[in-house]
Amino acid sequence: MLPCLCALLLLWSLSAPAQTPPVPRENLCSIEGKVVRADTGEPLAKSRLTLLENTEKGKGFSALTDAAGKFEFKDIPRASTT
DSSP states (O other), X not given: OHHHHHHHHHHHHHHSOOOOOOOOGGGEXXXXXXXXXXXXXXXXXXXXXXXXXXXXXXXXXXXXXXXXXXXXXXXXXXTOBO
């Protein structure tokens, strides 16, 4: 039974996706702003914004505007988004 369990654990560990190392704090940034209607300048509340990494994995970041149309993306890796 033990050899079978070891073989299963080995297969599971080989199939698990690789862990990406954490990004150092000095390589992170934030983006903030305000979303308004183009025709009236009125703030847009509850607007969803999406920022995608410019990598093969394409990790996404999401933000939702508040009642005043303000949003903030936090802890974004520098130079990896479009």
